Amino acid sequence: MNEDKLRYFLKRVTASLHETRQRLQEVESSGEEPIAIVGMSCRFPGGVATPEDLWELLSDGRESVAELPRDRGWDVTAAEVREGNFVDDATGFDAGFFGISPREALSMDPQQRLLLEVVWEALERAGIDPASLRGSATGVFAGASGSGYGWLSGKQGEHDGQVMTGNATSILSGRISYTLGLEGPAITVDTACSSSLVSLHLACQALRSRECSMALVGGAFVAATPVLFTDFSTSLGLSPDGRCKTFGAGADGMGVAEGAGVVVVERLSDARRNGHLILAVVRGSAVNQDGASNGLTAPNGPSQQRVIRAALASARLSTEDVDVVEAHGTGTPLGDPIEAQALLATYGQGRPEGRPLWLGSVKSNIGHTQQAAGMAGIIKTVLSLRNQELPRTLHVEEPTTHVDWSAGEVRLLAEPVPWPEGERVRRAGVSAFGMSGTNVHIIVEEAPAAEETAPEPDAPEEEVPEGADERVPVLESGGLTAWPVSGRSASGLAAQWDRLAAWVGVRPELDPADVGWSLAATRSSFEHRSVTVGGDLGSLLSGAAVRGVARSGARAVFVFGGQGAQWVGMGRALLAESPVFADRFVECERALVSCVDWSPREVLTEAAELGSAAVVQPLLWAVMVSLAAVWEAAGVEPEAVVGHSQGEVAAATVAGM
Numbered sequence: 227m228n229e230d231k232l233r234y235f236l237k238r239v240t241a242s243l244h245e246t247r248q249r250l251q252e253v254e255s256s257g258e259e260p261i262a263i264v265g266m267s268c269r270f271p272g273g274v275a276t277p278e279d280l281w282e283l284l285s286d287g288r289e290s291v292a293e294l295p296r297d298r299g300w301d302v303t304a305a306e307v308r309e310g311n312f313v314d315d316a317t318g319f320d321a322g323f324f325g326i327s328p329r330e331a332l333s334m335d336p337q338q339r340l341l342l343e344v345v346w347e348a349l350e351r352a353g354i355d356p357a358s359l360r361g362s363a364t365g366v367f368a369g370a371s372g373s374g375y376g377w378l379s380g381k382q383g384e385h386d387g388q389v390m391t392g393n394a395t396s397i398l399s400g401r402i403s404y405t406l407g408l409e410g411p412a413i414t415v416d417t418a419c420s421s422s423l424v425s426l427h428l429a430c431q432a433l434r435s436r437e438c439s440m441a442l443v444g445g446a447f448v449a450a451t452p453v454l455f456t457d458f459s460t461s462l463g464l465s466p467d468g469r470c471k472t473f474g475a476g477a478d479g480m481g482v483a484e485g486a487g488v489v490v491v492e493r494l495s496d497a498r499r500n501g502h503l504i505l506a507v508v509r510g511s512a513v514n515q516d517g518a519s520n521g522l523t524a525p526n527g528p529s530q531q532r533v534i535r536a537a538l539a540s541a542r543l544s545t546e547d548v549d550v551v552e553a554h555g556t557g558t559p560l561g562d563p564i565e566a567q568a569l570l571a572t573y574g575q576g577r578p579e580g581r582p583l584w585l586g587s588v589k590s591n592i593g594h595t596q597q598a599a600g601m602a603g604i605i606k607t608v609l610s611l612r613n614q615e616l617p618r619t620l621h622v623e624e625p626t627t628h629v630d631w632s633a634g635e636v637r638l639l640a641e642p643v644p645w646p647e648g649e650r651v652r653r654a655g656v657s658a659f660g661m662s663g664t665n666v667h668i669i670v671e672e673a674p675a676a677e678e679t680a681p682e683p684d685a686p687e688e689e690v691p692e693g694a695d696e697r698v699p700v701l702e703s704g705g706l707t708a709w710p711v712s713g714r715s716a717s718g719l720a721a722q723w724d725r726l727a728a729w730v731g732v733r734p735e736l737d738p739a740d741v742g743w744s745l746a747a748t749r750s751s752f753e754h755r756s757v758t759v760g761g762d763l764g765s766l767l768s769g770a771a772v773r774g775v776a777r778s779g780a781r782a783v784f785v786f787g788g789q790g791a792q793w794v795g796m797g798r799a800l801l802a803e804s805p806v807f808a809d810r811f812v813e814c815e816r817a818l819v820s821c822v823d824w825s826p827r828e829v830l831t832e833a834a835e836l837g838s839a840a841v842v843q844p845l846l847w848a849v850m851v852s853l854a855a856v857w858e859a860a861g862v863e864p865e866a867v868v869g870h871s872q873g874e875v876a877a878a879t880v881a882g883m
Contacts, residue, residue, distance in 0.1 A: 262497035268602070291469055291593065362408060364440045365432050365442070400414075411432055423666045426601075445598040479559075481593035506672060509543070535572060537667040541669040549583070550584040603657075616644075710742075753776050
């Protein structure tokens with residue numbers, strides 16, 4: 227082999243090795259990529275219907291305990307425990323909204339109904355039109371167990387197929403995928419109390435392995451029968467007053483609670499590319515099992531320590547990198563001390579002076595929501611990050627004496643503690659330990675700062691055309707904007723308007739144009755529609771709304787007219803108030819500059835008359851193409867474009883020809 231061939235061979239080998247290293251790094255990094263939480267919604271006791279409601283309850287230090295409901299046909303006099311934590315209107319369901327018949331809805335477990343509604347709300351809160359996910363590889367991972375509703379139906383003599391599909395827990399995740407047309411994995415998890423947190427762990431793995439592009443993760447529990455309160459109160463260690471006195475000296479058992487929670491997650495890189503608001507990220511997670519331990523349902527301290535260390539290893543972090551743990555903390559005299567000692571032995575060791583691990587549990591406020599408990603902990607943690615405060619845990623003024631609190635640097639959240647951003651990256655651990663022996667620990671981290679892309683070396687600086695705007699809102703603040711709202715029915719439309727008015731009414735800082743864009747671009751459009759136009763929040767809320775019923779399945783077509791549609795002053799206001807219009811007009815102007823000896827911008831903004839066809843036709847083309855961009859930015863996508871005469875050129879441009 228001569229020297230030239232050897233040199234060529236070595237270059238090929240070096241290039242191949244470099245490419246192999248790059249691919250290996252990509253595989254390794256994809257397996258560790260943080261998972262972004264971009265949306266969440268919930269229903270919890272105490273009138274909690276939104277994450278904001280939950281934060282208000284937490285920050286006020288309130289609890290949700292109430293008497294057993296009397297509208298479910300229960301014999302409350304037979305109950306050994308007569309208090310718990312219950313979701314408002316747990317049996318309410320807008321069946322028609324999801325295209326489900328009243329008969330089928332009646333046969334469905336309330337947990338299925340509740341999760342369908344909460345999933346829809348979580349997507350809308352993430353700025354994602356649920357209809358846009360149809361046919362996508364979106365996964366569904368849901369924690370749930372039998373509620374007893376199917377037993378009630380069978381007892382009443384109902385044995386048709388809808389009762390079976392309405393109550394099989396395996397169907398719960400599948401029904402969500404079926405209803406929304408999702409084609410990623412659909413998995414129902416039942417590991418008892420750790421179900422929904424295990425679901426989040428599995429979703430993160432599926433996202434990193436590219437099994438799905440996005441995931442809906444949740445859990446739900448609704449008590450369809452009083453059996454927990456009548457037959458199992460002693461064996462399950464229920465608190466006589468329905469309260470979880472987590473880590474407190476008065477801990478005397480678990481307070482049963484209902485609830486549902488859902489988070490929308492996707493890979494961090496995808497969330498950034500899709501422009502979704504990142505609420506927090508899942509940095510690492512781990513799941514394990516107690517195995518042959520001190521009892522089938524008894525908690526196991528060494529296993530809890532192992533799962534914590536495994537989660538930290540998965541996140542490539544140490545114990546001192548975590549500020550707070552949202553504990554499993556059911557309030558039982560057996561479980562709380564075991565969990566506290568596991569935390570003292572892990573997070574409580576080797577911490578910097580003055581930086582203890584803070585410890586609390588949402589169960590002290592809303593009780594133990596069973597299969598939804600992990601979601602309650604995750605949502606509380608995200609809210610704490612967003613609000614920069616750790617809310618207090620109730621009933622811990624006097625800590626349990628069954629724990630040696632001096633064995634490590636762990637402090638109970640007896641009072642709210644500020645958790646400001648900026649000092650260091652804020653992180654929390656969230657635990658759930660199932661009665662099945664399946665344990666899970668998740669590391670949640672604050673949302674990263676907006677990513678800045680470094681320019682390529684020697685790359686020329688990109689020129690920004692005069693008049694262009696880096697932001698591209700449809701309209702600048704201060705101009706008129708439209709708020710479109712829709713519903714499946716007239717009553718649904720009215721309810722949507724009421725919810726919008728209530729939301730906006732307590733948020734005067736909102737930009738009307740931002741609200742209008744969200745309503746147009748991130749919500750499904752239903753048959754019953756209403757729109758109001760105004761320049762500020764007050765006029766939009768109080769203005770007369772135009773209402774009507776749109777034909778189902780109607781599609782938009784853009785029609786571009788020929789010469790004769792022009793008028794002096796056309797487009798001037800949009801050029802001044804709409805960055806979308808202005809940016810597109812600048813592009814059109816650049817395309818025309820070599821063909822005309824006049825300035826399209828000057829003619830549009832200053833001319834007293836438009837003059838000859840040589841001026842009118844190019845100007846009309848630029849205005850129509852720019853106006854189409856405004857409609858598209860507002861969420862109106864044409865199924866087809868049509869042009870008449872000179873308008874054919876604009877239609878061809880918008881069609882990408």
